[in-house]
Amino acid sequence: MTAATTSPVIGLVGLGAMGMGSARAMLEAGLDVIGCDISPVACQAFEAAGGRTVSSPLELAAECQVVVLVVVNADQVEQVLFGAQGEGGLAERLAPGSLVIQCATVAPSFARELETRLNGMQLELLDAPISGGAVKARSGELSVMSSGSDAAYARAERVLAAMAANVYRLGAGAGPGSSVKLVNQHLAGVHIAAAAEAMALGMSMGIDPDTLYDVITHSAGNSWMFENRVPHILKGDYTPLSAVDIFVKDLNIVHSTGRELKLAMPVAGSALQQFTAASGAGFGREDDSAVIKVYQRLGSFSLPAANDEGAQ
Numbered sequence: 001m002t003a004a005t006t007s008p009v010i011g012l013v014g015l016g017a018m019g020m021g022s023a024r025a026m027l028e029a030g031l032d033v034i035g036c037d038i039s040p041v042a043c044q045a046f047e048a049a050g051g052r053t054v055s056s057p058l059e060l061a062a063e064c065q066v067v068v069l070v071v072v073n074a075d076q077v078e079q080v081l082f083g084a085q086g087e088g089g090l091a092e093r094l095a096p097g098s099l100v101i102q103c104a105t106v107a108p109s110f111a112r113e114l115e116t117r118l119n120g121m122q123l124e125l126l127d128a129p130i131s132g133g134a135v136k137a138r139s140g141e142l143s144v145m146s147s148g149s150d151a152a153y154a155r156a157e158r159v160l161a162a163m164a165a166n167v168y169r170l171g172a173g174a175g176p177g178s179s180v181k182l183v184n185q186h187l188a189g190v191h192i193a194a195a196a197e198a199m200a201l202g203m204s205m206g207i208d209p210d211t212l213y214d215v216i217t218h219s220a221g222n223s224w225m226f227e228n229r230v231p232h233i234l235k236g237d238y239t240p241l242s243a244v245d246i247f248v249k250d251l252n253i254v255h256s257t258g259r260e261l262k263l264a265m266p267v268a269g270s271a272l273q274q275f276t277a278a279s280g281a282g283f284g285r286e287d288d289s290a291v292i293k294v295y296q297r298l299g300s301f302s303l304p305a306a307n308d309e310g311a312q
């Protein structure tokens, strides 16, 4: 595929549940985007959608002056930008003035340190975690909790417009974007665990789970997460649109940030224990709604069996 516009070539690292959707939304917005993933299957899927790919982030430096990171965690960001065991990474190959748009959910302290390191290499960082799930990534309607310099925003404008319906500008340097995302992750994790626990209670009392879903989604106990995740339980489909291990990661960041601030968060702590139990029981790569399987093992209710409809 050749460049359709004179705007910079975008490199997107991490063609997973979120990155694939965002990369495809960028293609549809007319951006010249090169996808990169260590998974050949992910690269083939993006090529089938009309995109170009490379298998190593290092290869992006020859063409890209804007790089979007949608890998899982801080260790993977570190590896992409600086290489494993310090053997060098993408950052040292990017042209001076290039922009890194960092979308993975990481600790605010990591985002701030990353900005200092990249600025020291003449590179810009936009701290830009995302929300909305795989469906909104694909439709280009994410919320982006962002912070960074005016120069970073100027370079990121077309990318953010292609990815997001809502871009929140939360500060002039890295940190506030990841801080606000952490508040979202506290709520998202607690709400998913609470939805699973509440469904376990209802099913244990012998209430039909489809009826429970109908009633609760029309009543005050509803939440975005109850509405979005309980259908996976009803279909018995735990295909990971967002994996259990994502919430082990995110609620651990909530926990460690609270420890730094000396802020006790017992409700988030309880949700973290449930996701940790689900991961420990072998469900870490399943959809985060599989946290209900921990309750099922401890209780005496049956979960709906898988049917043929896919997760949404």
Ligand SMILES: NC(=O)C1=CN([C@@H]2O[C@H](COP(=O)(O)OP(=O)(O)OC[C@H]3O[C@@H](n4cnc5c(N)ncnc54)[C@H](O)[C@@H]3O)[C@@H](O)[C@H]2O)C=CC1
Residues within 6 Å of the ligand: 013, 014, 015, 016, 017, 018, 019, 036, 037, 038, 039, 042, 057, 070, 071, 072, 073, 076, 079, 080, 103, 104, 105, 106, 130, 131, 132, 133, 134, 241, 242, 243, 246, 250
């Ligand atoms: N899944 C969701 O609903 C949401 C996820 N997030 C956050 O977005 C980020 C991405 O999450 P997902 O897309 O769910 O994860 P994922 O595991 O589906 O995708 C991550 C991708 O990065 C690739 N990758 C890892 N290391 C790499 C490397 N060194 N070079 C190239 N590719 C590499 C993996 O092969 C994988 O395809 C995470 O930080 C997550 O917390 C944020 C909002 C929603």
Ligand SMILES: O=C(O)C(=O)[C@@H](O)CO
Residues within 6 Å of the ligand: 130, 131, 132, 133, 134, 184, 185, 188, 242, 246
């Ligand atoms: O969309 C978000 O925000 C999320 O973090 C969840 O969908 C789970 O990762």
